[in-house]
Amino acid sequence: MKIEGSHTIKAPRELLYQLMIDPEILRRCVPGCQTLEDAGDGSYNMTLKAGVGSIKGIFTGSIKLEDMREPERYKMIVDAKGSAGFLKGEGLIDLSEQGEETLVNYTGVTSVGGTIAGVGQRMVQSTAKMMAGQFFAAIVAEAVAILKSEDSGQYTPPKQGFIRNTFRQIKG
Numbered sequence: 001m002k003i004e005g006s007h008t009i010k011a012p013r014e015l016l017y018q019l020m021i022d023p024e025i026l027r028r029c030v031p032g033c034q035t036l037e038d039a040g041d042g043s044y045n046m047t048l049k050a051g052v053g054s055i056k057g058i059f060t061g062s063i064k065l066e067d068m069r070e071p072e073r074y075k076m077i078v079d080a081k082g083s084a085g086f087l088k089g090e091g092l093i094d095l096s097e098q099g100e101e102t103l104v105n106y107t108g109v110t111s112v113g114g115t116i117a118g119v120g121q122r123m124v125q126s127t128a129k130m131m132a133g134q135f136f137a138a139i140v141a142e143a144v145a146i147l148k149s150e151d152s153g154q155y156t157p158p159k160q161g162f163i164r165n166t167f168r169q170i171k172g
Contacts, residue, residue, distance in 0.1 A: 001121055003091070003128050004107040007136040011143035013095045013102040017071035019142050020093065026063075028160045029138035031131045034058075042066060048080060052127045053119045057084030071095060076108075085114020104136070 009016060019025045023044055027036040035047040042065040049058050061080025068074040078089045091108025112124055141158040 001110050001112075001125055001128075002108070003089075003110060003125065003132070004105075005129065005132055006103060006105045008098070008101050008103050009136070009140055009143060010101050011140075011147065012100075013097045014071045015143060015146065016102050016104065016139065017074075017095055019139055019146075021065060021068070021074065025139075025142055028157065029135055029142065031134045031138075036063070042068070046080070050131075051084065052116055052124050055084050055116050055119060057082040057116070059084075059087060061087075078110075083115075085112055085116035087112050087116075106132070 023036050023038055027033050032048050032050040037045045039045050044063045047060050059080035059082035064077045066075045073094045076091050080087045089108055089110035094105045096103045138160050145158045
């Protein structure tokens with residue numbers, strides 16, 4: 001299944017790139033991410049609580065960042081398994097400056113198997129798109145907090161969560 005999209009974010013490209021590769025920021029921003037631990041060499045072990053429709057589960061696996069060209073692009077490879085099935089994916093993230101904003105384009109291919117695949121490709125694809133929207137809403141919140149801290153001198157990480165990030169996504 002192919003997934004693609006773009007988001008325009010009012011923040012410098014260098015800042016967004018750093019946010020999108022920082023394991024602590026990713027742990028807070030990836031919907032359902034419970035743990036994300038550095039395994040070295042651009043790899044991270046993760047635990048993710050996710051689901052499609054009524055089929056939910058906890059997935060364990062890895063995220064690997066490759067082909068990193070700061071601050072322009074990188075490739076992300078995800079491999080996770082859980083009681084509801086498995087998820088494998090590979091995506092490319094491109095960041096390009098547009099004045100004071102940054103255009104983030106993403107394209108990727110994912111495959112799911114097991115019980116979770118039984119809900120149908122349309123439902124899996126709409127869930128993936130929703131999760132991408134929540135991720136970018138959370139990244140925007142992190143960028144805004146950092147940019148505000150540059151003015152005030154104090155950084156306070158924004159509160160993240162399903163409801164907050166969904167609201168940000170709808171509002172944004």
